[in-house]
Amino acid sequence: MAIAEFAPGSQLVAGKRMFTGGGLYKQPNKNWETVQFAICKRCRRFNRQKGVQPITHCSACGEGIASNVPFYSGEMIRPEFGFVSQYQRKLPVAGNKRPVRLYSSRVYFDDYHVPDHLANQLGPDDHNEALALVPEVSTARAEIRARYSRFGQLALVNHGPEGRGFRVCQNCGYADGETKPPVVGGRRRRGSAPSKHKNPRTNMDCTGFMKTYRLGHEFLTDVLELQINGPLVQQVAAPEGKDMWRSLLYALLEGSSNALGIRRTDLNGTVYYPTATQPPSLVLYDDVPGGAGHVRRIRGALQTIFQAAYERLDSCECGLETACHECLWNFYNQPFHDTLSRGAALSMLSGLIR
Ligand SMILES: [Zn+2]
Ligand SMILES: [Zn+2]
Ligand SMILES: [Zn+2]
Numbered sequence: 001m002a003i004a005e006f007a008p009g010s011q012l013v014a015g016k017r018m019f020t021g022g023g024l025y026k027q028p029n030k031n032w033e034t035v036q037f038a039i040c041k042r043c044r045r046f047n048r049q050k051g052v053q054p055i056t057h058c059s060a061c062g063e064g065i066a067s068n069v070p071f072y073s074g075e076m077i078r079p080e081f082g083f084v085s086q087y088q089r090k091l092p093v094a095g096n097k098r099p100v101r102l103y104s105s106r107v108y109f110d111d112y113h114v115p116d117h118l119a120n121q122l123g124p125d126d127h128n129e130a131l132a133l134v135p136e137v138s139t140a141r142a143e144i145r146a147r148y149s150r151f152g153q154l155a156l157v158n159h160g161p162e163g164r165g166f167r168v169c170q171n172c173g174y175a176d177g178e179t180k181p182p183v184v185g186g187r188r189r190r191g192s193a194p195s196k197h198k199n200p201r202t203n204m205d206c207t208g209f210m211k212t213y214r215l216g217h218e219f220l221t222d223v224l225e226l227q228i229n230g231p232l233v234q235q236v237a238a239p240e241g242k243d244m245w246r247s248l249l250y251a252l253l254e255g256s257s258n259a260l261g262i263r264r265t266d267l268n269g270t271v272y273y274p275t276a277t278q279p280p281s282l283v284l285y286d287d288v289p290g291g292a293g294h295v296r297r298i299r300g301a302l303q304t305i306f307q308a309a310y311e312r313l314d315s316c317e318c319g320l321e322t323a324c325h326e327c328l329w330n331f332y333n334q335p336f337h338d339t340l341s342r343g344a345a346l347s348m349l350s351g352l353i354r
């Protein structure tokens with residue numbers, strides 16, 4: 001589902017015509033299923049809960065959670081009936097114009113979800129129960145643990161403009177970006193305010209109630225969880241404001257793509273914090289519905305990938321404290337460009353290669 005591409009206000013080219021997202025397809029008498037989500041500010045755990053009651057505490061560490069905080073918490077719906085484009089009598093020809101994509105989505109690792117009926121039939125090529133040391137690539141400076149599974153559950157969230165979500169009409173599905181900041185103190189704004197707008201399908205006036213949601217969905221795919229421990233982790237410090245783990249994550253994804261010939265867009269990753277005290281895990285996943293065996297190949301070729309990632313970063317000419325499109329940046333990791341440092345990833349990689 002193209003939540004990033006066809007969110008309200010974003011544009012999409014199809015059949016040489018330019019479509020602009022105008023809302024969510026709304027089935028009469030059927031409402032979207034709502035899910036509460038919250039990213040814990042203390043342990044960074046992704047929390048989710050079905051229904052309309054906001055999450056009040058982190059399920060991992062117990063920290064209190066404020067509701068409806070930009071980029072951290074809110075109510076999410078899956079646009080399961082699809083999107084509708086803005087009403088236009090005649091659709092403009094796309095020509096050479098690049099579609100506007102307003103808000104990039106972020107992906108969070110949720111948990112492993114092995115279906116009950118399969119639990120007794122799975123082998124190590126299907127699902128590992130825990131992280132295990134990978135002796136071939138571990139050294140006294142860096143212990144590397146890995147866990148592979150075909151049953152990694154991730155959540156994609158489109159937080160909307162400035163993380164405030166989208167206002168969605170409960171009657172016709174019209175949607176636009178939420179412009180008002182949430183009420184100070186993080187108290188839930190009940191959100192239901194009538195507002196005059198045009199039904200995107202009929203172009204008729206509508207005064208239905210608007211509610212604020214983030215758009216998102218969950219998906220199951222092949223994941224490879226990697227954790228690095230040991231003196232190396234203490235020795236490498238990221239420059240102020242830079243994220244060493246995320247920089248290393250994108251370096252490994254580029255290295256995997258280069259070394260194994262996997263299309264970079266078929267592969268993605270996220271940083272996951274299983275506990276507040278341990279180093280985070282890098283979760284690499286197949287960005288292909290149902291998985292495609294890519295991260296399973298990565299598990300068997302870690303040394304080659306460290307080397308390829310090192311070479312890519314070492315040969316780039318951008319500043320070490322930053323990054324560029326030749327090394328770590330791409331269209332999809334835009335929300336993180338400011339936090340990526342080629343130098344931080346390179347220091348880690350130089351401790352991982354032989
Ligand atoms: Zn927490
Ligand atoms: Zn409406
Ligand atoms: Zn660069």
